[in-house]
Amino acid sequence: MTARIGVVTFPGTLDDRDSLRAVRIAGAEPVSLWHRDKDLKQVDAIVLAGGFSYGDYLRAGAISRFSPVMETVIEQARAGMPVLGICNGFQILTESHLLPGAMLRNNHLHFICREQKLRVENAETAWTADYEAGQEIRVPLKNMDGRYVADERTLDELEAEGRVAFRYLDGNPNGSLRDIAGITNAAGNVVGLMPHPEHAVEPLIGTGRTDGLGFFTSILKKLVNA
Amino acid sequence: MTLDTVLHAAETPDVEQPWKELGLKEDEYARIREILGRRPTGAELAMYSVMWSEHCSYKSSKVHLKQFGDKVPENDAMLVGIGENAGVVDVGQGYAVTFKVESHNHPSYIEPYQGAATGIGGIVRDILAMGARPVAVVDPLRFGAADHPDTRRVLPGVVAGIGGYGNCLGLPNIGGEVVFDACYQGNPLVNAGCIGVMKHEDIHLAQASGPGNKVILYGARTGGDGIGGVSVLASETFESTGPAKRPAVQVGDPFQEKLLIECTLEIFKEKLVAGIQDLGGAGLSCATSELASAGSGGMRVELDTVPLRDSSLSPEEILMSESQERMCAVVEPQHVDRFMEICEKWDVIATVIGEVTEGSQLEIFWHGEKIVDVPPRTVAHEGPVYNRPFARPSWQDALQADDAGKLARPQSGEELKDQVLKLVASPNQASKAWITDQYDRFVQGNTVLAMPEDAGMVRIDEETNLGVAMATDGNGRYAKLDPYTGAQLALAEAYRNVAASGAKPLAISDCLNFGSPEDPDVMWQFAEATRGLADGCLQLGTPVTGGNVSLYNQTGETAIHPTPVVAVLGVIDDVNRRTPIAFAEQGQLLYLLGDTREEFGGSAWSEVIHGHLGGLPPRVDLDREKLLGEILISGSRDGMIDAAHDLSDGGLIQAVTESCLKGGNGARLVVPDGLDAFTFLFSESAGRAVVSVPRSEELRFTDMCGARGLPATRIGVVDGEAIEVQGEFSLSLAELRTAHEATIPALLAH
Amino acid sequence: MARVVVDVMLKPEILDPQGQAVQRALPRLGFEGIGDVRQGKRFELEVDGPVDEAALARIHEMAETFLANTVIEDFTVKVEEQSK
């Protein structure tokens, strides 16, 4: 038995094909989802892929959040379905208030594309179980609006509850508060991060590392064992 | 104001027309009257003026470009040649690749962000129009002096624009160039290239045949931006004389273009189009006349059906508008509904604006009245052709006589070391990571090699690991010293870069950036460079598949260095065999391939240490380049070399520094017999590369080089954490890294 | 048709690197005496029909839920004189 993992394409989504590929390489069944359809085609988990949905106009993720598919995604996420938001997907999750805080323009004002070292702080979410807590990984980072902000109270809460899932190491690339690269909701089913694990699943491609594959094998194991 | 219909024009032959203001010459206007047998209507005049501009008609360059078609090498790879939106080559396994380089120089000086952004947008639509999925972009750039205040305005804007547009489209940027030289101060060069991939059967051509077929305009609404941009921006010497004379620049919408790409690919997949053309310079004037001209000729367009952003536009303005993110398709009637459905799916506006007719005239109507009635060929393909006078400049001999060999050379190891540090830190040789880190090189998940490497490489088939590689090069300093040789050096370098990555060079595209064709000196440079390039391509067996000419790159009387930029496309059967530049394994042996001579004319050393430009550029031997390429490709295929880096500007020490820094390993070098340390480190002799060979492969590799007659000199070993030149100096990687990486951020980061 | 303007600015406690970059560049360009710069967004909305209280209330809601992200931004709504 395998699991069906959906990847949503919004107008302007770029990394949908890569995410589908990562799902396939991990051994799960990739399913394309379309922003205009409320129907999630019986998937077991969802990836909101990276890119520039609606051109990042207004604010990254702000327009996509109101699409038909997100109505169902928001509902299902609240009911416990695993959802991973990568980059633009993370931005959509914060705009949808499925995750707290907001994403702002990088503090240096430039798009930044580089290999980024991260620490997996929480290895108990639906998407990180194949990592060890404290494990260091390297995956590509590429974005314009990657600066995570939230008020102090929210940040303290996130820290206290272990919901800072990933932290930047070896230099904060964008001014994110407390070096936050990604967070999870309290239940651990909704995870968002700016770096791109789906670009680090094949030895030859990109930076030539496969450190990101664990996201997809984690969810697969969880779903298959459930 | 009465509408200037065809009828009206025939009845009022003596009306004064603004042909001069539209950039036409008197004899050109006379020819239009002769073609039509009457005076043109306002709309016809608009069409002819934009289509007969230098930018669209290539009227000054055509006679020289002809050589690319005349001197075609034997090459089975060529599927579609010059003349289409972009050339197409066969890369095997049923795949075809289309690629092209274009310029967006003038707009990028006026509005760096949008000028550069729309440059990417334009070249991507060219590739899309061939039926291909765009898979990567490259951006060869030239700016004024690195420390000039205006460079701080232009460069960050251009880079942000290229990134802003390309990143948003989801196209990995896999290479390019950044060169600084005072000659580009008022004329930065923003060239942009794109690669697209398709199956052979999916190749689409820009033609409208089949009477009754519908002409569909889709994409963005047409607005008042960029009107006359073609003629004003590309044909006249640009002078920055305050706001009043500043021409309009378009604002790009990469999001719209992304939708246009996905929508168009879906339309191709269902085989719904008979012909297709992108809208670029000259907008609808160009698309309609070129489609009709390449087909059977007849087309009827109802101009009032064109969706507008600004309802006050006149028909002339609609015809000339260069609004971005638009395409024009010719569709059989039974496919129109499905075509419209796909457009609706992607939120793309699509409108039937006309149809292909039996006749041979392009007829355009406005509110039911005929305002254009022209033979389309005369607009699109039979524009004026000039044999501009050219002559070897009077200063050329003196420039070549000013030999770089007489410049003072370093006298001690200490001095050598200082000069090495200066060289690798100089803006042209320094790391461009601050720039290239603003480009997404990972998107699409197929990038095998990207900056900093010799060539960018992407996988195009996940099952077989088939891949393509591209490098772009062009050294304006060399071309200034000798444009014929300079163009061949550009070709040779790009060819060498592709081969160094392990891919087999197949074909080229070029972007020829020069000054005013009305200056005989410049025209001579152009004639020499095209001749050099055509001869070179013939010899190397790499046909020119297409390209772009940008003229009038000059400020007042002063032209830029002649700057032919060459993009070489290569293919690699299995990307697993690619060769990176990084020296990744300590203990591997370093071999220098090729001959090193005392060649310093136009070199980075002469520029950085002496601020000198004179003498002759390095000699070119294209047979040698070919041999070197074969060795590099065999070496990679058979696992004999683990890293390779071509030698070009900056010479050996520059290449070794880059490979060491990338790999995080040092090198111990020995000056070979018969060479002095200075020449060994700084000479820019062409046809060379440095490779890193596993010890176990040494014999096999040197045997191969020996058997094929390529000089291979053992120059050292990958070792330690410094670059040491025995008996001369040692420089730690840390020191080199700081020198190499700090320069550009210091100049440009706020 | 009337025009309503919605101005959206980052909350004062949120770092505004765009404004800072502008401010830092000013002395270089020869402009002195600007103590602080903040950069925000301005939306000009052309409203069909009358801009009455109901319309303004709707626009206010639109700003609050969509044009601004109130986690990080403040906004103001103004009816513009139909001048010029």
Add this chain to the structure above:
Amino acid sequence: MARVVVDVMLKPEILDPQGQAVQRALPRLGFEGIGDVRQGKRFELEVDGPVDEAALARIHEMAETFLANTVIEDFTVKVEEQSK
């Protein structure tokens, strides 16, 4: 300290993709009756010293040469009431 506001908007004939994207989204969110949306930039400058004619002239020049690119953008300069 006084506050001067510089509003920078794309010229009417220039495409405004951001404004368009916002406008197209509005009906989906249930907001009808907005005929057009343009999105621009708002700069709030804190001026040290008096905002006299000389200061305004300088800010005008700053807007013209730096804050806006007048090839594609228009701008307005306003002195803000020092309210609140």
